[in-house]
Amino acid sequence: MRANPEARPIAGGSDLLGWIKEDVQGTGEPRWNLLVDIRTIPGSDEIRFDEADGLTLGPLATLDAIEHSPEVQDRYPVLSRAAGAAASPNIRHVGTIGGNINQRPRCWYLRNTEFDCYKKGGNFCFAVTGKNEYHAILNGELCYIVHPSDAAPALMALHADATIRTADGEQTMPFDEYFIGPRQDVLRENVLQQGDLLTRIHMPTPSPNAGMSFIKAQRRGETYDFAVVNVATVIVHEGDQIEDASIVLSGVAPTPFRAVAAEDALRGQTVSDGLLQQAAGAALLRARPMTENAYKVGISKNLIVRSVREAMA
Amino acid sequence: MTIEDAVDVVVVVVDDVARPAEGTIVGSARAADFEGVSQKTFGAGFYEVEVDPATGFVRVIEAVQVHDVGRAINPMGVINQIHGGVMHGINKALTEELIYDPPTGVVVNPNLDEYKLHMIDGMPERVQVDFVEPYDVVGPYGAKGVGEPALLPASPAIHAAIYDAVGVYVNRQPMTQAAVLRAIAEL
Numbered sequence: 001m002r003a004n005p006e007a008r009p010i011a012g013g014s015d016l017l018g019w020i021k022e023d024v025q026g027t028g029e030p031r032w033n034l035l036v037d038i039r040t041i042p043g044s045d046e047i048r049f050d051e052a053d054g055l056t057l058g059p060l061a062t063l064d065a066i067e068h069s070p071e072v073q074d075r076y077p078v079l080s081r082a083a084g085a086a087a088s089p090n091i092r093h094v095g096t097i098g099g100n101i102n103q104r105p106r107c108w109y110l111r112n113t114e115f116d117c118y119k120k121g122g123n124f125c126f127a128v129t130g131k132n133e134y135h136a137i138l139n140g141e142l143c144y145i146v147h148p149s150d151a152a153p154a155l156m157a158l159h160a161d162a163t164i165r166t167a168d169g170e171q172t173m174p175f176d177e178y179f180i181g182p183r184q185d186v187l188r189e190n191v192l193q194q195g196d197l198l199t200r201i202h203m204p205t206p207s208p209n210a211g212m213s214f215i216k217a218q219r220r221g222e223t224y225d226f227a228v229v230n231v232a233t234v235i236v237h238e239g240d241q242i243e244d245a246s247i248v249l250s251g252v253a254p255t256p257f258r259a260v261a262a263e264d265a266l267r268g269q270t271v272s273d274g275l276l277q278q279a280a281g282a283a284l285l286r287a288r289p290m291t292e293n294a295y296k297v298g299i300s301k302n303l304i305v306r307s308v309r310e311a312m313a
Numbered sequence: 314m315t316i317e318d319a320v321d322v323v324v325v326v327v328d329d330v331a332r333p334a335e336g337t338i339v340g341s342a343r344a345a346d347f348e349g350v351s352q353k354t355f356g357a358g359f360y361e362v363e364v365d366p367a368t369g370f371v372r373v374i375e376a377v378q379v380h381d382v383g384r385a386i387n388p389m390g391v392i393n394q395i396h397g398g399v400m401h402g403i404n405k406a407l408t409e410e411l412i413y414d415p416p417t418g419v420v421v422n423p424n425l426d427e428y429k430l431h432m433i434d435g436m437p438e439r440v441q442v443d444f445v446e447p448y449d450v451v452g453p454y455g456a457k458g459v460g461e462p463a464l465l466p467a468s469p470a471i472h473a474a475i476y477d478a479v480g481v482y483v484n485r486q487p488m489t490q491a492a493v494l495r496a497i498a499e500l
Contacts, residue, residue: 018426106426106427108412108421108422108427109414109421112419112421112423114417114419115414115417115419126414126416126417129415129416130414130415130416130417130421131412131413131414131415131421133489133491217368217370217490219408219429219489219490220407220408220429220430220431220432220435221372221431221432221434221435222434223432223433223434224432225429228368228490229368292491293491295369295490295491295494295495298494298498299367299368299369299490299494302367302368303367303368306367
């Protein structure tokens with residue numbers, strides 16, 4: 001794959017095949033003409049839990065397998081819920097966790113052949129002058145996509161690490177550093193270069209006092225839709241006393257967005273309505289909504305409050 | 314709202330409409346006597362919704378819909394048609410919209426990924442439909458139609474139900490989360 005710039009790895013294919021069918025291409029986005037099936041790599045779909053070591057996921061573990069794994073359901077409910085919130089049962093059976101993390105954005109300008117936008121190597125973001133009801137409210141620069149993954153915020157909330165294989169060998173980094181914004185490179189959403197692969201996902205064993213919550217707001221019912229906003233929350237608490245908070249939102253920014261300001265506001269405090277409002281407000285303080293998506297600011301704040309309450313219940 | 318109440322509402326409306334005199338021979342759609350007479354069809358829909366003020370999400374939890382269909386030639390077909398109208402009407406009220414990029418005029422959601430239709434879980438938990446059969450003097454064999462009318466009650470009823478729930482009329486369709494939250498914010 002390193003030798004051929006038009007080669008792409010394929011596993012579940014639930015995003016990649018749609019991408020190819022939609023013929024998304026431009027000077028910065030080649031038309032993939034060689035697909036390398038990576039499903040045959042032994043052990044790449046493992047789900048292994050060890051009390052001392054934590055949870056290790058192969059990138060090809062399906063979303064369905066993760067959702068229904070007893071250890072994940074028991075110790076990492078936020079991840080089980082997030083995996084189960086993505087797409088439809090059919091897609092979750094073939095779609096992998098690695099694919100869910102690395103899937104391309106759903107922006108309707110990006111996925112339309114009529115618009116040659118920044119992400120395809122063009123020099124314009126059509127969402128700025130056009131319909132942006134579902135675009136970014138935070139950290140948008142040049143490009144205003146939102147990160148579409150449901151699993152990624154849950155992994156970040158659980159402080160997971162990504163191990164990737166590059167030309168220089170293996171490298172491990174927290175998911176906070178794995179995703180990159182459009183300012184760093186508008187053509188991709190994560191650190192992977194052509195030919196690199198995500199090879200392992202690992203996260204520590206959560207504290208026994210950790211409460212977790214995953215809430216997804218979507219445009220219709222509970223089925224088969226990308227999030228308008230979703231929130232993954234892990235709160236370590238002793239009754240009403242918050243020891244540590246980890247809150248990550250997706251659907252609001254070009255990368256999954258860690259609400260650092262909210263985490264700082266909650267850490268070491270006793271929970272109250274006023275504190276939650278203040279924390280949620282702090283998290284969205286730097287939101288810069290576009291012409292049609294200011295409503296997402298309100299949804300994000302409300303979901304942060306709701307998810308902390310749910311995690312501590 | 315029970316189905317009996319809904320039937321009563323439609324029957325009251327239907328009873329106000331002039332009936333053919335006793336002994337009138339009816340049964341042909343092309344009878345010259347009825348030139349200039351248009352066919353009127355009636356229906357009533359009653360919808361209950363839940364609105365989540367935190368996300369603007371609207372869920373329809375109950376639908377009751379009754380139509381005056383003239384003579385029902387295929388009663389099961391009529392019932393199915395009304396069920397379809399309920400679902401279609403909910404989509405029209407809440408999600409379905411063809412979206413154009415204003416500067417270029419290009420449709421940005423020409424696919425079922427972005428043009429949202431509800432899945433089966435968007436159907437209310439309780440759906441009751443019925444019809445009444447006043448003989449129609451214009452239609453063939455006393456029948457009217459129920460294709461389009463079945464779609465109509467859902468949108469206005471859902472608009473009114475949202476008003477009842479959160480105290481504000483959402484003045485656009487579809488009533489997406491953005492529209493509902495904007496309307497609540499302007500309250």
